[in-house]
Amino acid sequence: MxxxxxxxxxxxxxxxxxxxxxxxxxxxxxxxxxxxxxxxxxxxxxxxxxxxxxxxxxxxxxxxxxxxxxxxxxxxxxxxxxxxxxxxxxxxxxxxxxxxxxxxxxxxxxxxxxxxxxxxxxxxxxxxxxxxxxxxxxxxxxxxxxxxxxxxxxxxxxxxxxxxxxxxxxxxxxxxxxxxxxxxxxxxxxxxxxxxxxxxxxxxxxxxxxxxxxxxxxxxxxxxxxxxxxxxxxxxGREEKIEAFRAGAVEEDNIVLEAEGIYKEHKAEDMSFKLRKGEVLGFYGLMGAGRTELARLLIGEDRKQSGKVYVGGKEINPRSISDSLYKYRIGYVTENRKEEGLLLNSNIKTNVNITIWPMIASKVLKLINGKKEEENARRMVDELDIRATSINQLAQKLSGGNQQKLSISKWLVADCDIIIFDEPTIGVDVGAKEYIHKLIYNLAHEQGKSIILISSDMPEIIKLANRIYIFREKKIIGEIGEVSKDADSYDIVSNQIASYYV
Amino acid sequence: MAKKDYFKSILTNGNFGLFLAALILFAALSIASDNFLSPYNMYTTGRTLSLYAFVGLAQGIVLVVGDMNLSVGAIGGLATITAGYLMDIQGFNGTVAVAVALAVGIACGLINGVITAKFGINAFIVTLATSFVFTGINFGFTQGYSFVNIPLSFTVLGKGKVFGIPFILIFTIIAFIVLFLFFKFTIMGRRILAVGENLDAAKFSGINSSNIKILSHALSGFVAALAAVLYVSRMGTAPPVTGQDWLIVSFAVAILGGTSLNGGLISAFGVIMGAAIMVMIKNGLVMLGTNVYWEQTYLGLLILIAVGIDRVRTIYNQRRLLE
Structure with a gap:
C-alpha cells in the first residue's frame, strides 16, 4: 500500500x-x-x-x-x-x-x-x-x-x-x-x-x-x-450544467480571415477555413492534432510550404509574429504562458505594454511614455480583474488565472482585430475560467473582434464557439456549421464531434 | 515599507552590495597605502576605471541577451589601428578617425550578430572565430607596428582634467547616465531586456528577437570601438596589441557589476561599480607588491568569486519567492 x-x-x-x-x-x-x-x-x-x-x-x-x-x-x-x-x-x-x-x-x-x-x-x-x-x-x-x-x-x-x-x-x-x-x-x-x-x-x-x-x-x-x-x-463543486451563452451576433458575409490549402510537412495538411467578423471559431482536437501548428503558420512563427492566407480579402505573408501584430493586427495568446506568454521576472506594467511600446513612444528619441504605460496597466488590471498588489508586481507572483489574464491583456491593449486563443483556460481556477469565457464572448459579440478558440475542452468550445472545425492528425476532418445554443446543446454537439472520431 | 523590509531590500539589492564592496575596498586601500589617495594615483585610477567600464559594457550588452562576445578585444584592436592609421598615415582629423573607427566596431559587431542570430550558431564559437579573423587583419595590416603620430589635440579627452578629475571619467559618467536612461525609457533598451529575460515570450509578444540580438552585438562592437578610441586618446599612441588583455577584464567587470549570465539583467551603475572594484583590486595588488606574473591567477579567481556571488544571489531570490 x-x-x-x-x-x-x-x-x-x-x-x-x-x-x-x-x-x-x-x-x-x-x-x-x-x-x-x-x-x-x-x-x-x-x-x-x-x-x-x-x-x-x-x-x-x-x-x-x-x-x-x-x-x-x-x-x-x-x-x-x-x-x-x-x-x-x-x-x-x-x-x-x-x-x-x-x-x-x-x-x-x-x-x-x-x-x-x-x-x-x-x-x-x-x-x-x-x-x-x-x-x-x-x-x-x-x-x-x-x-x-x-x-x-x-x-x-x-x-x-x-x-x-x-x-x-x-x-x-x-x-x-x-x-x-x-x-x-x-x-x-x-x-x-x-x-x-x-x-x-x-x-x-x-x-x-x-x-x-x-x-x-x-x-x-x-x-x-x-x-x-x-x-x-x-x-x-457544483451541478454539471453546460451553460451555453446565447448565440451572439456574427457578420455572416464579412470574412476577415480566410485560409486556403495551408500545407507544411508534419504540421498541416491542406487546411482551409474561414473566419467571420464577430465570430468565435472553435478549433477542436487533441494535442498534436494540428491546431497549434496551424496557428503558428498563420502568425508567421512557422512558414507554410504552400497555401494562401487572406486578411480582409488581401493575401498576407507574415514573416514573424511582429509582422502579424503590427501589419495585420492578429494576436496570439499562447497555450504556454510561462514559457511564451509572460516575462515572469518583469512587472505587470511591462507585460501589459510590451506589444505597444512603439505606439506610446516619442517620435524622435523613441522614449516610452511611462504615464501611458501606467494608465494602460491600470486599465487592464481593472478590466480583466487581475488580482495584484500593484501594477509593479512581478508576473511570477500572480496565480495561474491572473497570469493567464495578464498574458491575454497585451493583445487587448494592442487592440488586435483577430485574436487566437490557444487553450486559454489551461491550469486556471474555476473562477478565472468563467471570467475568461465571458471575456472571449464579449470580445467577439460586443466589440466585433474575430476569435479563433483552440481548445480540447469540449464543454468550453461548445459553450463559446459559433462554428467548430475538428482536427485530427494534422487535418481538418470536419466542421460543425452552427453550434446549437439550446439547453441540450452539449449532448447534441458532443455527439456530433464524437462521430468524427469513430 | 516596514523597517525590516527596507533593510532586507537593501541586502537583496545587488547595487547596494556593490557600492558597499567598493567603499570597503576604497577604505582598505586608503589605510593600507599612503600613495592610494594621492592626486596622481586618483587621476590614473579614474582613467583606467573609465576604460574598464566601457570594456565591461561591451561584454555586458551581449550577456544581457544571453550571448557573449569573445571578440571584444579584437574589435578594440581593429578600431585602435583604424583610428591610428587615419590620423598618423592619412592625416585625417580626430573626428573623422573616431567616426570611421566606431563604424568599424559596429561592422564587426554586426558580423558577429548576423552569424549568431540568423544562422543560429552559438555566439561562443562565432565570436571566438571572428576574434581570430579581426586580430589577423589587424596584425596583417600593421605588421605589428604602432601608429604613434597622434595629434596632441586628440589626447585632450584622454589626458586632460578639471579640478583633478579626468575628462575621460566625466565623459564615462555621462555616457553611463545615458545608458541608464536607454534601458529604462527607450523601446530598444526595453526590448533588449525583454529578449534577454525570455526570448520566446518576447518573440510571442511581437518583438523581432533575432534583430534585437543583432542590435546587441552591434552595440557591443560600438562600445568596444569607443573604448579603443578612448585608449588611443589616453595613450597618445595606437598600438595593434590594444585589446589583447580585454577579454578577461570584460567578463570580470560585467559579472562583478551584477550583469546576469542568464540574460535580462544589467545595471549601468553596477557596471561602473564593477569597473571600480576591478581597478582597485589591480591597484591593490600592485601596492601589495605582488608578482606581476601571477596576475592572471588573481583575475581568474576574481571572476569565479563573482559568478559564485551571482549564483548565490539567484538561488536566494528563488528561495525567497517560494516563501
Whole structure:
C-alpha cells in the first residue's frame, strides 16, 4: 500500500496541494480526477520526487518513503508515464526503453545490442507497437511515442506505476490496448495511479477514484458506489450544467480571415477555413492534432510550404509574429504562458505594454511614455480583474488565472482585430475560467473582434464557439456549421464531434 | 515599507552590495597605502576605471541577451589601428578617425550578430572565430607596428582634467547616465531586456528577437570601438596589441557589476561599480607588491568569486519567492 498523508506543496503564487491524504492499494487502478490545475499532476510529481513535498509524509506498507529526486523514485520501483513525452529524439526506440538497464556482453563494457533490441521488442509487442526497435524515436508519431513511454514503464518492472494523462495524445484503439495492459498489471498486484480529467476513462478502467479540486482532496470513492453526476459535482463543486451563452451576433458575409490549402510537412495538411467578423471559431482536437501548428503558420512563427492566407480579402505573408501584430493586427495568446506568454521576472506594467511600446513612444528619441504605460496597466488590471498588489508586481507572483489574464491583456491593449486563443483556460481556477469565457464572448459579440478558440475542452468550445472545425492528425476532418445554443446543446454537439472520431 | 523590509531590500539589492564592496575596498586601500589617495594615483585610477567600464559594457550588452562576445578585444584592436592609421598615415582629423573607427566596431559587431542570430550558431564559437579573423587583419595590416603620430589635440579627452578629475571619467559618467536612461525609457533598451529575460515570450509578444540580438552585438562592437578610441586618446599612441588583455577584464567587470549570465539583467551603475572594484583590486595588488606574473591567477579567481556571488544571489531570490 502506498499512503500519502497531509501532503502540501506550494509554488509561487499558488498552493498546488493542500494537505492531501490518499491510500493507494495493490491490484487497484486508482484514478486521480480533477479539472486543469486541480493538483493531480503535482501529486504525481511529489510521489516520483520531481517536486518533493513541502510538508506531509508518504509510506509504503507503513514504512516511511522519502523520495527527493526522480532517480531515487526509480530506484524505489516507482515509474512514471508522463504527460509530456520524455524521450531522446535521436536515440533508437530500444535505447529509450532500456536506457537505465542497458545490457552488456558478459562482463565487458560492450553493449549487447542484440539482447537490448530483443528485450525491447518484447515490450513493444506488449503495447501493440509494430515498429523495429532500432528506429530513431524522433521519427515516430506523438501517439507512438506515448506508447513507447508506456513500454518503458513496463520494462522497469515497477511496483508503483504513475500515469499522468496517458491518453491525451493517443487514439481510441491505442487507449484500448493501454487499458488491457493496465488490467493485466493490476492482476500482478501493482499499484496503478491514473491521472485524468476524462470521466469516461474513470468508469472504464478504474477501481477507485480520488477527486481533487483547487489542490484539496474532495473525496475518495469506490467506482461501484458513485455516479457520473456525483463525480462532476465533486470536480467542479457544483451541478454539471453546460451553460451555453446565447448565440451572439456574427457578420455572416464579412470574412476577415480566410485560409486556403495551408500545407507544411508534419504540421498541416491542406487546411482551409474561414473566419467571420464577430465570430468565435472553435478549433477542436487533441494535442498534436494540428491546431497549434496551424496557428503558428498563420502568425508567421512557422512558414507554410504552400497555401494562401487572406486578411480582409488581401493575401498576407507574415514573416514573424511582429509582422502579424503590427501589419495585420492578429494576436496570439499562447497555450504556454510561462514559457511564451509572460516575462515572469518583469512587472505587470511591462507585460501589459510590451506589444505597444512603439505606439506610446516619442517620435524622435523613441522614449516610452511611462504615464501611458501606467494608465494602460491600470486599465487592464481593472478590466480583466487581475488580482495584484500593484501594477509593479512581478508576473511570477500572480496565480495561474491572473497570469493567464495578464498574458491575454497585451493583445487587448494592442487592440488586435483577430485574436487566437490557444487553450486559454489551461491550469486556471474555476473562477478565472468563467471570467475568461465571458471575456472571449464579449470580445467577439460586443466589440466585433474575430476569435479563433483552440481548445480540447469540449464543454468550453461548445459553450463559446459559433462554428467548430475538428482536427485530427494534422487535418481538418470536419466542421460543425452552427453550434446549437439550446439547453441540450452539449449532448447534441458532443455527439456530433464524437462521430468524427469513430 | 516596514523597517525590516527596507533593510532586507537593501541586502537583496545587488547595487547596494556593490557600492558597499567598493567603499570597503576604497577604505582598505586608503589605510593600507599612503600613495592610494594621492592626486596622481586618483587621476590614473579614474582613467583606467573609465576604460574598464566601457570594456565591461561591451561584454555586458551581449550577456544581457544571453550571448557573449569573445571578440571584444579584437574589435578594440581593429578600431585602435583604424583610428591610428587615419590620423598618423592619412592625416585625417580626430573626428573623422573616431567616426570611421566606431563604424568599424559596429561592422564587426554586426558580423558577429548576423552569424549568431540568423544562422543560429552559438555566439561562443562565432565570436571566438571572428576574434581570430579581426586580430589577423589587424596584425596583417600593421605588421605589428604602432601608429604613434597622434595629434596632441586628440589626447585632450584622454589626458586632460578639471579640478583633478579626468575628462575621460566625466565623459564615462555621462555616457553611463545615458545608458541608464536607454534601458529604462527607450523601446530598444526595453526590448533588449525583454529578449534577454525570455526570448520566446518576447518573440510571442511581437518583438523581432533575432534583430534585437543583432542590435546587441552591434552595440557591443560600438562600445568596444569607443573604448579603443578612448585608449588611443589616453595613450597618445595606437598600438595593434590594444585589446589583447580585454577579454578577461570584460567578463570580470560585467559579472562583478551584477550583469546576469542568464540574460535580462544589467545595471549601468553596477557596471561602473564593477569597473571600480576591478581597478582597485589591480591597484591593490600592485601596492601589495605582488608578482606581476601571477596576475592572471588573481583575475581568474576574481571572476569565479563573482559568478559564485551571482549564483548565490539567484538561488536566494528563488528561495525567497517560494516563501
Amino acid at each position: 502506498l499512503k500519502v498523508e497531509n501532503i502540501s506543496k506550494s509554488f509561487p503564487g499558488i498552493k498546488a496541494l493542500d494537505s492531501v491524504s490518499v491510500e493507494f492499494l495493490e491490484g487497484e487502478i486508482h484514478a486521480l480526477l480533477g479539472e486543469n490545475g486541480a493538483g493531480k499532476s503535482t501529486l504525481i510529481k511529489v510521489i516520483c520526487g520531481v517536486h518533493p513535498q513541502d510538508t506531509g509524509k508518504m509510506y509504503i506498507d507503513d514504512k516511511k518513503l522519502v523520495v527527493e529526486s526522480y532517480i531515487e523514485a526509480l530506484a524505489k520501483d516507482i515509474s512514471v508515464v508522463n504527460q509530456e513525452l520524455q524521450v531522446f529524439p535521436r536515440y533508437s526506440v530500444a535505447e529509450n526503453i532500456m536506457l537505465d538497464k542497458m545490457k552488456t556482453i558478459g562482463k565487458t563494457a560492450i553493449l549487447d545490442w542484440k539482447a537490448i533490441n530483443k528485450t525491447s521488442k518484447r515490450y513493444l509487442d506488449m503495447v501493440g507497437l509494430d515498429i523495429p526497435p532500432t528506429k530513431a524515436i524522433g521519427e515516430l508519431s506523438v501517439a507512438q511515442k506515448q506508447m513507447v513511454e508506456i513500454a518503458k514503464a513496463l520494462a522497469s518492472n515497477s511496483k508503483i506505476l504513475l500515469l499522468d494523462e496517458p491518453t491525451s495524445a493517443i487514439s481510441e484503439s491505442e487507449i484500448k490496448t493501454l487499458f488491457e495492459i493496465l488490467s493485466g498489471l493490476k492482476e500482478k498486484g501493482i499499484i496503478i495511479i491514473f491521472v485524468t480529467h476524462k470521466l469516461e476513462e474513470v468508469f472504464r478502467v478504474c477501481d477507485k477514484v480520488t477527486v481533487l479540486r483547487d489542490g484539496k482532496k474532495i473525496g475518495t470513492k469506490k467506482i461501484e458506489e458513485v455516479e457520473r453526476a456525483d463525480l462532476v459535482k465533486m470536480m467542479i
